[in-house]
Amino acid sequence: MLRRWPHKRERWALLSLGGGLLLHSLWLVSLHVTHTGVMVPALIGMVLLALALWGAAWQRWVHSRAWRVQLWRWGRWGFALWALSVAAYFVWLTHIGTGRPVDQAPQxxxxxxxxxxxxxxxxxxxxxxxxxxxxxxxxxxxxxxxxxxxxxxxxxxxxxxxxxxxxxxxxxxxxxxxxxxxxxxxxxxxxxxxxxxxxxxxxxxxxxxxxxxxxxxxxxxxxxxxxxxxxxxxxxxxxxxxxxxxxxxxxxxxxxxxxxxxx
The missing domain is CATH 3.40.50.620 (HUPs)
Structure with missing residues (x-):
């Protein structure tokens, strides 16, 4: 028997994170900042909100077919690996400095x-x-x-x-x-x-x-x-x-x- 998902705490976590990402993106759009770095968090926020609201129905639909379960598992692993690559890139940016220092007068x-x-x-x-x-x-x-x-x-x-x-x-x-x-x-x-x-x-x-x-x-x-x-x-x-x-x-x-x- 499937464990009902998401539980109350999980739902609130998804609502908080998803809502925060979406609201921040919408605020930046209101400031005319519209690029990939704004749209991707907005999309992730909408997905998290959808899972918070309709996660149980999604879980039932996924588990009705074996191939859907496998695809869902691969999707979660793929997203996790992508998120790790983004985190690694952010860490790298914090350590690289600002480029080659000036040691002679530029022309x-x-x-x-x-x-x-x-x-x-x-x-x-x-x-x-x-x-x-x-x-x-x-x-x-x-x-x-x-x-x-x-x-x-x-x-x-x-x-x-x-x-x-x-x-x-x-x-x-x-x-x-x-x-x-x-x-x-x-x-x-x-x-x-x-x-x-x-x-x-x-x-x-x-x-x-x-x-x-x-x-x-x-x-x-x-x-x-x-x-x-x-x-x-x-x-x-x-x-x-x-x-x-x-x-x-x-x-x-x-x-x-x-x-x-x-x-």
Missing amino acids: AMVVLGSTALKGKPSPTLAQRLNVAYGWAQQYPRIPVVVSGGMDLGQTVTEAQAMAEYLQARGLSPQRIVLEEKSTSTYENLVFSAKVLRSVGVNQDAPVLLVTSDFHTPRAGWIAARAGWRNLYAAGAPTPLYLRYNAWLREYFACISGWLFREY
Whole structure:
């Protein structure tokens, strides 16, 4: 005879965890943060809520056929292994630092774009720009490339929004070089290399790359594939309320980058 599942404590645990994941994801969506790292937790939350509410019926349906029992068992093991891989990736991110430290004066800086809504940088992008501004003050003669194309539904490119943000902070517009065609990290780095060559900086020159802290490993791998040979990384902190969703998105981005041979 099957043990009735879930029991009261299990149901409350599923409701609490599932509801928390779903509500947090919906809150981020309300802030116009919509990417894999938000949608996957939302989906997991909905599944947990469904199990809390209809777990007994699901259990009866699964156990009515032997092959369903086996498939359910494999699915649980697969999910557990996936969750362990995500946890291992998160632990790795906490220990890698923010990339190669700067030990010689860069000849240029490249700032990678992120979401810009209505011409305003997102909190993540604003952090990158704040870090870039600090480095621009330390090296006052180098050009600053802001890299990012047009987001879906927007009328201003990421690069334009970044340039306006830096100018509002006091950076001279003569130092800012726009790269407005890219739609991915790979394109950021390939197109920025072309822009830098047009101002006399080649890919052998020391260049400072500014991006988010969690993004520095993948950006470095892609840069190496794209021909950058003397790149330094400066990682900007990620706001806490976005951090783990951003890490999850980056987890999937690392997998897709490997599959599509971006590095």
